[in-house]
Amino acid sequence: MALMACTMILASCSFGSKSKSSSSSNYTTTGSAASGTYQGVIKNGRYRTSKSRGVTAAQNQNTFNLKSFESGLTDISKKVFSTKSYVFQEGQYLSKSTVTNWLGRKTKSNASGLNPKKGKTNGTRNPTYIQTIEEQDYMTQDGDNLKLHGITIGIGLNSVDYYKKTTDGPTYQQKISDAELKAYGQQAAQKVLKRLRQKKALKNVPIVIALYKQAANDSLVGGTYIEYNVNKGDSLSSWKTLNIKNKVLPKSSESTSSTSSDDNDSFDNFKTQVQTFFPNLSGVTAQAQYKDGTLSGMHITVTTQFYSETEITSFTQYISTAAQKYLPSGIPIDIKIQSSTDMQAFVYRDSGQKKFSSHVFDSY
Amino acid sequence: MALMACTMILASCSFGSKSKSSSSSNYTTTGSAASGTYQGVIKNGRYRTSKSRGVTAAQNQNTFNLKSFESGLTDISKKVFSTKSYVFQEGQYLSKSTVTNWLGRKTKSNASGLNPKKGKTNGTRNPTYIQTIEEQDYMTQDGDNLKLHGITIGIGLNSVDYYKKTTDGPTYQQKISDAELKAYGQQAAQKVLKRLRQKKALKNVPIVIALYKQAANDSLVGGTYIEYNVNKGDSLSSWKTLNIKNKVLPKSSESTSSTSSDDNDSFDNFKTQVQTFFPNLSGVTAQAQYKDGTLSGMHITVTTQFYSETEITSFTQYISTAAQKYLPSGIPIDIKIQSSTDMQAFVYRDSGQKKFSSHVFDSY
Structure with missing residues (x-):
């Protein structure tokens, strides 16, 4: 609680006051965060970006992997x-x-390479x-400064390795089994831990x-974290297994996935309702995430051609009602309503909310 | 109040129950509307689209005109x-x-043409x-059916007429003065009114x-309605003048527009704060609307390059705080946070709300 108060003082005292002549503190945060989210660190009025900024983005051809790797790590x-006690720093x-x-x-020239x-x-x-590595820092207030409390490292592992035999040649694929990926990731994690402990600031x-299994480049949903390890010393403790599955809905007919048929039925009912609304066809797809076998959230995209602003408004209202009626309750869901070019409106229910909210992107 | 109750019964009784065998009512609405918005009409499970669907969209090269023409008419x-008593029908x-x-x-072959x-x-x-014409219908409950209560017609008038001398030739522009535009629009309105009264359903x-002045094709904000006329008979009553101005912020340096300098200052402060956040530059622009000389709302777009999902989250938090601190209070404002390709997050304060809400478009 004391830490939380400090964070809030930080946020309120320095935001925007760049010209402050006092040299006491040049740190501030991104502002009072919604419950369950971290505040970020601003130094001298500017966001403290990652020292390895851009590496993960450059390593990932699938933006779904990129997003889920980073938000899964958070x-x-x-x-x-705890988000109540710590501030996030890139x-x-x-x-x-x-x-x-x-x-x-x-x-020979790259002795620290983690790949074989x-x-x-x-x-x-x-x-x-190993496709990518990302670091996150978690800070506490220490007088006028921020002090490192702990760090999190995500290691992104290929389930498919894409490679070329010659620079301009075709791309080949090599599948990597779950067991092989996990074993290699655990070995690499041990090396990474040892190396980090050699840095003075990270000694204690x-x-x-955390190990992340990347989805294939053509996947319409990102990969998932498979396990993580919390360490105080320099050898790995026991791994904590995560049971997270991502699915794309509607299920393709040949798919034999383990999506609960109830969840699939409720999505299908929603989809049917939405698709009958306009004479022209609407596309309705979703990413669904399951934790320990239970649906934990959905990102839905509805695409259609709109002929007027009033059609967008009516469609948005209709989708809010259909979502409330047909989609599973008690989980966060967001629905993007898109034309061929832009997002036109947006319907969502955040974690802990009972009703859907909506917003139409209007223009003057 | 009785009408409102009917509307709500309509919404709750028929939505989604397409297989109902009763022939009594095949109308329903798009669902319980947020306060201050209309519900739309669904017939036999499908949205009742406009009989002239697509004409306005095809007539408008500037999508800002398209959106503001239609939402301004609403x-x-x-x-x-009243949104409490009537249901919207295209x-x-x-x-x-x-x-x-x-x-x-x-x-000769088009005697009904309204242009000279x-x-x-x-x-x-x-x-x-005259560039475009759009009709909106407002309905009340009548037993099991909906009955027309009144209609609204928007007439979109060119402030610049774009034309070609030969089919494949260059495009020329002809400016039309406000006085000329208004005089021509009023004459056309009288003709339209007479024609509408000849239809049996529209007799009484x-x-x-309403007359709308279209913005030029290269404008970054749409046009505005200049006046409207409410009629019971077949000759025009007195026009009600609207004093609406749309502006683009930041003001270009050569501009001598009448944007209140206070509003411009608060936007500039917000813009400066946002632009210092990342080492790379962020673009910050806005559409601002003034009614009777007072700022009545803003649509802001922030564009920057993001290197990670955590940057998007922190930036969104920061923008919520900066918006609360620097932007004018008491008016609806929305802020789109975009990368070069997509909307990444979204911050908004609706009419009547005190605090900004935000949503980051995450992905699994």
Whole structure:
């Protein structure tokens, strides 16, 4: 509670007062956060960006992977570092060149490469296992400054390795099994932990390491975290398993996935209602996430052609009503309503809310 | 109050129950509307689209005009037909071919054309004055059916007429003065009113006609309604003047517009705060609307390059705080937070709300 109060003082005392001549504190935060979200760190009026900014974005061809890798990492951090007590800071201890070297193959000139050297093992090509690494820092108030409390590291592992035999040649794919991916990730996690502990600032803070299984590049939903490890020393503690599954709805007919048929039915009912609204067809798709076998949230996209602003307004109202009636209750759901070019309106129910809210993107 | 109750019964009794065998009522509405908005009409499970659907969209090269023409018309309707008592229906009395003919020039083969015949008057080319016409219907409950209570007609008038001398030739522009536009619009309104009264269903209902001044095609904000007329008979009553101005912020340096300097200052302060946040530049622009000289709302767009999902989350939080601190209070404001490709997050304060809400468009 004391920490929370400090955070709030930080937010209210310095925001926007860049010309302050006092040298006492040049830190502030991004503002009073909604419950269950972290505030971010601003230094000298500017957001404190990651020291390895852009590496993950450059490593990922699938933006769904990019988003779910980063927001999934924040979700894991929330299990360990309370949003009430800690402030989020983009990673400051791993530089762009460090991360880039770690993501490379191990070679004479890159001894720190976490991926295996080129070649074969037991007749099989050594794939690139580790696609990306991201650091998040969690801070507490220390007098006028912020002090590092702990860090979280996400390691993104390929379920499919995409590679070329010659620079301009075709792209080949090598599948990596779940067991192989996990075993390699755990070994890499141990190396990463040892290396982090060699940094003076990271000697004694809690370090969380989480393994993420990247989805294939053509997937319409990102990958998922499979396990994480909370450490005080320099050898890994026991892994905590996560049971998270992402699905795309509607299910393709050949799919034999384990999506609960109830969830699929309620989505299908919603979809049918929405699609009958206009004479022209509307596309309705969703990403659904399951935690421990239970539906935990949905991102729905509805695409149609609108002929007028009044059609957008009426459709949005209709979708709010249909969502309330047909979609599962008690979980966060958002629905983007798009024309071919732009988002036109938006319907959502946040975690803990009972009713859907909506907003039409109007224009003067 | 009785009418409101009927509307709500309509909404709750029929929505989604398409298989109802009773032939009593095949009308329903789009669902319980937020306060101050109309419900729309659904017939046999499908939205009742306009008989002249698509004409306005096809007539408008500037989507800002399209949106503000249609939502401005709804705003005028609200002054005459209470959202508590009436249900909105897309125009059912003017067909696509009727509207298309009316929008043409008057010729031998198109006697109903509302635009002047080709040629010159006093040495000046006769421009196309009337760019678009749109009808809205307002309904009440009548037993098991809906009954027309009144209609609203918007007439969109060119402030600039774009034309070609030969089919594949260059586009020329002819400016039309406010006085000329208004005089021509009023004459056309009288003709439209007479024609509408000849339709049996429209003989005795209130007819609202509103004149809209289209913005130029390259404008970053749409045009505005200049006046409207509420009629019971077949000759125009007195016009009610509207004093609405749309502005784009930040003001360009050469602009000598009458934007209140206070409003411009508060926007500039907000813009400066937002632009210092990231090392890379953020674009911050706004559409502002003034009614009777007072700022009545803003649509703000912030565009920047994001390197991670956590940057989007922190930026959104920061913008909520900055908006609360720097932007004018007591008016509806929405802020789109965009990357080069997509809307990433969204901050808004609706009419009557005190605090800003926000939503980040996440992905699994």
